[in-house]
Amino acid sequence: MKIPLVDLKSQYETIKFEIENEVNRVFEDCKFILGERVDEFEQSFADYCGVRYAVGLSSGTDALQIALRACGVGIGDEVITTPLSFIATCEAISLCGAKPVFVDIDYETYNIDVCAIEEKITERTKAIIPVHLYGLPCDLTPILQLSEKYDIKVIEDAAQAHGAKYYNKTVGSIGDVGCFSFYPSKNLGAYGDAGAIITNNYSIAMLARSLRNHGRSEKYTHREIGLNNRMDALQGAILNVKLRHLNAWNSKRRQLASLYSKLLANSNVVTPTTPQWANPVWHLYVIRVHDRDRIKAELESKHIYCGIHYPLPIHLQPSFESLGYQKNDFPQAERASNEILSLPIYPELKEYQVYEITRNIIELT
Numbered sequence: 593m594k595i596p597l598v599d600l601k602s603q604y605e606t607i608k609f610e611i612e613n614e615v616n617r618v619f620e621d622c623k624f625i626l627g628e629r630v631d632e633f634e635q636s637f638a639d640y641c642g643v644r645y646a647v648g649l650s651s652g653t654d655a656l657q658i659a660l661r662a663c664g665v666g667i668g669d670e671v672i673t674t675p676l677s678f679i680a681t682c683e684a685i686s687l688c689g690a691k692p693v694f695v696d697i698d699y700e701t702y703n704i705d706v707c708a709i710e711e712k713i714t715e716r717t718k719a720i721i722p723v724h725l726y727g728l729p730c731d732l733t734p735i736l737q738l739s740e741k742y743d744i745k746v747i748e749d750a751a752q753a754h755g756a757k758y759y760n761k762t763v764g765s766i767g768d769v770g771c772f773s774f775y776p777s778k779n780l781g782a783y784g785d786a787g788a789i790i791t792n793n794y795s796i797a798m799l800a801r802s803l804r805n806h807g808r809s810e811k812y813t814h815r816e817i818g819l820n821n822r823m824d825a826l827q828g829a830i831l832n833v834k835l836r837h838l839n840a841w842n843s844k845r846r847q848l849a850s851l852y853s854k855l856l857a858n859s860n861v862v863t864p865t866t867p868q869w870a871n872p873v874w875h876l877y878v879i880r881v882h883d884r885d886r887i888k889a890e891l892e893s894k895h896i897y898c899g900i901h902y903p904l905p906i907h908l909q910p911s912f913e914s915l916g917y918q919k920n921d922f923p924q925a926e927r928a929s930n931e932i933l934s935l936p937i938y939p940e941l942k943e944y945q946v947y948e949i950t951r952n953i954i955e956l957t
């Protein structure tokens with residue numbers, strides 16, 4: 593039997609009727625962009641995260657770009673982030689005219705190395721984007737201290753961490769702005785592209801609302817050059833349904849992750865670390881293993897499909913060649929990218945499948 597890396601269909605089967613009801617309401621209203629369903633989602637998501645405002649957008653990439661612009665980041669500014677993330681984190685920085693500045697990762701958590709940030713701060717540094725990679729919260733306290741000391745905004749990329757906690761706070765709510773993607777395979781996924789920012793800052797929220805809608809102040813008056821980054825009503829309706837299940841889905845992921853860690857405890861692979869500040873949501877369950885590509889191929893031949901997040905760090909991507917980085921500039925990120933392997937994890941994955949996957953991994957390593 594085939595075990596995919598993610599399985600959206602088995603989840604859809606469990607919520608099909610709820611989804612149909614909500615989606616039908618959108619067709620009855622025939623209001624397809626923003627509107628009541630999106631308002632409702634913004635309110636519920638803000639409450640869920642424990643913040644005042646949520647702004648519904650068209651993707652996670654747009655969320656990052658709008659967050660940066662709403663924080664005043666623009667041409668000539670520098671933004672510090674990690675080289676081990678999905679490309680969008682860095683694209684958003686370039687898209688608003690700023691320069692990405694990388695800080696290597698901590699090899700154990702895969703998140704930005706908080707001890708190496710300060711030396712990269714210059715008078716042009718306007719923001720830091722920590723990424724809660726794989727659903728594991730970064731250590732935010734030292735980042736917030738730097739933000740205070742140098743007057744730098746903190747924009748959390750929480751695209752893989754819906755509902756994860758840093759101590760007792762929900763990630764995304766801790767910096768100046770939190771950015772979320774609702775790409776279908778994320779822990780909270782729409783059925784198409786969607787995203788959001790969350791914040792407690794009124795002026796950031798208002799600016800983001802204006803920027804997502806062509807920089808509009810009132811109808812047909814545009815205060816600045818904005819974007820078309822509005823959330824669709826259909827996605828708002830779907831997200832309203834799915835948000836109600838998020839905590840249950842995240843706890844299933846936690847159970848599966850702890851089973852993986854238990855079964856792989858005395859094996860030749862390195863299982864994920866959970867620092868004391870973190871309650872992760874296991875968007876991905878990532879191990880480190882020698883001879884990774886062979887193991888991945890052999891698992892595939894047994895119909896177990898794994899992923900690599902990410903095989904080429906951003907500083908070595910052809911699209912960012914102009915930044916002038918080279919091999920060995922960020923040795924921890926490069927070393928990790930050669931060893932990491934993402935195992936199948938999703939709330940509907942069965943425990944016996946985890947047994948089967950780990951048995952195969954142990955045999956192969």
Ligand SMILES: *Cc1c(COP(=O)(O)O)cnc(C)c1O
Nearest residue numbers: 651652653678680681751773775
């Ligand atoms: C998915 C993701 C994004 C981008 O989100 P999209 O909705 O696909 O635009 C940004 N950052 C990280 C870390 C992601 O995983």
